[in-house]
Amino acid sequence: MKLYWGDLHNHCGITYGFGSLENALAAAKEQLDFCAIIGHAMWPDMPERTEELHFLVDFHTKGFAKLQSNWEHVRDTVKHWNVSHQFVTFQGYEIHSSEFGDHHVLSPSDELPLVEAGSPAELVAMLSPLPVIAVPHHVGYTPGYRGANWEAFSEDNSPVVEVFSKHGCSMSDTSAYPYLHTMGPRDSRNTIVNAIQRGKKFSFAGSTDHHAGYPGSYGDGRVAVLAAEKTREAIWEALLARRTYAITGDKIECHFTVNGAVFGSEVKDNGRRHLCLDVKACDGIEKVTVYKNGKPWMIQHGIGSDPSQQLGNKHGKYKVRVEMGWGDLTEGYDWKGSACIDNGKLVTVETCFRGRSVLAPTPDMQDSPEINALGNKLISTTETEAQWTCTTFKNHSTLHPQTAALIFEMDGDLTSVLTVTANGRTIVYSIGELLEGSRSVHMKPHNSEAVLIHRAIPESEYNFVGEWTDDTKEFECDAYHVEVKQWNGQYAWISPVFVIGD
Template sequence: MKLLWGDLHNHCGITYGFGSLENALEAAKEQLDFCAIIGHAMWPDMPKRSAELEFLVDFHLEGFAKLRTNWESVRETIKEWNVPGQFVTLQGYEIHSSEFGDHHILSPSDEIPLVTAESPAKLVAALAPYQVIAVPHHVGYTPGYRGMNWDAFSEHISPVVEVFSKHGCSMSDSSPYAYLHTMGPRDSRNTIVHAIQRGKRFGFAGSTDHHAGYPGSYGDGRVAVLAAEKTREAVWEALLARRTYAITGDKIACHFTVNGAIFGSEVKDIGSRQLQLEVTACDGIEKITIFKNGKPWALANGTSSISPITSVPAKGKYKVRVELGWGDNEQGYEWQANAHLDSGKIISIETCFRGRSVLAPTPGMRENPNMNALGNKLISSTETGAQWSCTTFKNATTLHPQTAALIFEIEGDSSSVLTVEANGSTFAYSIGELLTGSRSVHMKPHNSEAILFHRAVPVSEYVFNGEWTDTEKEHDVDAYHVEIKQWNGQFAWISPVFVIA
C-alpha cells in the first residue's frame, strides 16, 4: 500500500466561499492526490433572522440556494476531474447543526442527489441507496453551539473525524492551535481525547475547511490515507477502514502498528501489545507521544534545534526548506524561482503552497472567481534542480503566515551548495553553512519580501524508528494513538489502533 495525501473538506465559490471550482481543483492537483470540494447545503436549526444576525442568516441562505441551483453542474465538474491513477475526487456537501455539530457528507458516487434533512444521521439515511459517510468537523466547539454531540455519534456513519483544520486542533483543550474563530473556544467535553475516553472508535483526518478555494492550503490541515492505489475505490476503502491520519501541513510519513495491526484497525488482545512506529518527517522531530486511552503513555524526544551541528558524515541525506514571502503586499507578490545543486542529487521535493487566508465570508468581501488562481506550481524538477512559481501575500498577522516553500531532500555532503535564483536575484549556501543555522535575504531595502533558507536537517533527525511493549489491560477496549511534533510546529496525529479484550 502507499500513502496518499488529500483534503476532504474545502470550500469555494460554489456556495458562500470564494474562487472558482476549476481553480480549486487545479490547486488541489498540484500538491495532493485526492480532494473533496464541499458545498454548504443546509442548516436545519439555524438561528432566526434578526437585526444582529441578518448577515449571518442571509449569506447562509444565499449560499444554500446557489448550490441547489448549480448542483448538477458542480457534480459533473467534480466527476470530470476524477482520473484514476492521477487524481481522485469525491462528491459531497455540508450540513450545519447547532444540536449535532457540523458534518460534511462524502461519497464516491457521481449520482448522489442534493437532499435536505433535519440531522446528519437522517441525511445519511436519506442517501441510503448511495455510498455515503458523514465526517464531523471542528468538533471541539461548545456542545449545542455547533460542537460535536458525542451522545449521537455513530461510528457506522462516521468512520473518520476531522481533528484539525483552519479552525484549530480539537485533540484536547491543551493541544496547540487553539480555536480563535468567532464561533468560540474549545470545550474539553467535545475534544477527541474525551471521545476516545468515552469509548468512541474512529479514525483521524485533517482537512482545511478553507473558504477561498485552495484544497491542501499548507498549514491548514491535510489527511493521509494508506491505500492500495490512487483510485476512488481504494481511497474510499481506506476511509471506511480508518487507515488515515491527520497532518497540519508537512507530509510526515508514518507507519504505526500494534501487534502488526495498522492504524485504524481493531485487534484482539493476546496479552502482550507490541507497538511499532516508523516516521520520516519533513523537519527535525522534536517529540513523539504515544497515547493510551487518551493519556500520554510513552515519550520519545528528538534532538534540539537550538545547538547547531558542526560535524556531519562525509556524505548523507539532508532536508533544506526554502521559504518565500513576507513583505507588505496584500494583493499578492509573484515569484519566479529556480534552484540548482552543484554536487550530490535532489532525492525529492515537497511543495508547501498556501491559498489566501479565508475561513468564512465577512461583510464587504467581493466575489472574485480568480482569487484562488495563484500560479503556485512546481514547473519542473531534476536530480540537480527545480523551477517553480508562486504568489505570496503580506502575513495576515504576526502569527498567520502567507508564505510559500519547497522542501528539498538532498543527498550530498557539507560542501554541496544549493543556489536559488528568484526574481532576478541569486543566493547560494552550502549544506555545511546551513547546518549551523538559517540564512535570510531580502529583495528590497524596506518592508521587503524575503527568502529564508532554513537550517539544514540531517536524516538522523527527521527519521525515527521505535518499538514499545505493553502488557497492561486498562479497559475492554484500549486505544493507542500517536502525536508527532516537528521543530517547526507542524504535527501529525495518527489514528488509534483499538485492542479488544
C-alpha cells in the same frame, strides 16, 4: 499500500465561499492526490433571522440556494476531474447542525443527489443505498453550539473525524492551535480525547475548511490515507477501514502498528501489545508522544539529534526548506524561483503552497472567480534542479504566515552546494554552512519580501523508529494513538489502534 495526501473539506464559490470550482480543483491537483470540494447545503436548526443575525442568516440562505440551483454542474465538474492514478475527487456537501454539530457527507458516487434532511444521521439514511459517510468537523466547539454530539455519534456513519482545520485543533483542550474563530472556544467535553475515553472508535483526518477554494492550503490541515492505489475505489476503501491520519501541512510520513495492526484497526488482545512507529518527517522531530486511552503513555524529546552528523565530510540525506514571502503587499507578490545542487542530487521536492487565508465570509468581502487562481506551481524537477512559481501575501499578523515554501531532500555531503535564485536574486550556500543555521536575503531595502533558506536537517533528525511493549490492560478496549511534533510547529496525529479484550 502507499500514503496518499488529500483534503476532504474545502469550500469555494459554489456556495458562500470564494473562487471558482475549476481553479480550486486545479490548485488541489498541484500538490494533493485527492480532494473533495464541499458546498454548504443546509442548516435545519439555524437561528431565526433577527436584526443582529441578518447577515449570518442571509449569507447561509443565499449560499444554500446557490448550491441547489447549480448542483448538476458542480457534480459533473467534480466527476470530470476524477482520473484514476492521476487525481481523485469525491462528491460531497455540508449540513450544519447546532444540536449534532456540523458534518460533511462524502461519496464516491457521481449520482449523489442533493437532498434536505433534519440531521446528519437522517441525511445519511436518506442517501442510502449510495455509499456515503458523514465526517464531523470542528468538533471541539461547545455542545449544542455546533460542536460534536458524542451521544449521537455513529461509528458506522462516521468512520473518520476531522481533528484539525483552519478552525484549530480539537484533539484536547490543551493542544496547540486553540479555537479562535467567532464561533467560540473549544470545550473539553467535545474534544477527541474525550471521545476516545468514552469508547468511541474512529480515525483522524485533517482538512482545511478553507473558504477561498484552495484545497490543501499549507498549514490549514491535510489528511493522509494508506491505500492500495490512487483510485476512488481504493481511497474510499481506506476511509471506510479508517486507515487515515491528520497532518497540519508538512507531509509527515508515518507508519504505526500495534501487534501488526495498522492505525485505525481493531486487534484482539493477546496479553502483550507490541507498538511500532516509523516516522519520516519534513523537519527536525521535536517530540513523539504515544497516547494510551487519551493520556500520554510514552514521550520522547529531541528525536535524532546527532552532533557527530556535522563532523567530517559526512555523506547522507539532508532536508532544506526554501521559504519566500513577507513584505507589505496584501494583493500578492509573484515569485519565479529555481534551485540547483552541485556535488549531490535532489531526492524529493515537496511544495508548501498556501491560498489566500479565508475561513468565513465577512460583509466587506466580494467574490471573484480568480481569487484562487494563484501562480503556485512546481514547473519541473530533475536530479539536480527544480523550478517553480508561487504567490505570497503580507502576513496577516506576526502569528499568521502567508509565505510559501519548498522542501528539498538532497543526497550529498557537507561540500554539496545549494544555489537558489528567486526573482533575480541568487543565494549560494553549502550543506555544511546551512547546518550552522539559516540564511536570508531581501528583495528591497525596507518592508521587503524575502527569501529564507532554513537550516539543513540531517536525516538522523527527521527520521525516527520506535518500539515499545505494554502488557497492562486498562479497559475492554484500549486505544493507542500518536502525536508527532516537528521543531517548526507542524504536527501529525496518527489514528488509534484499538486493542479489544477477549
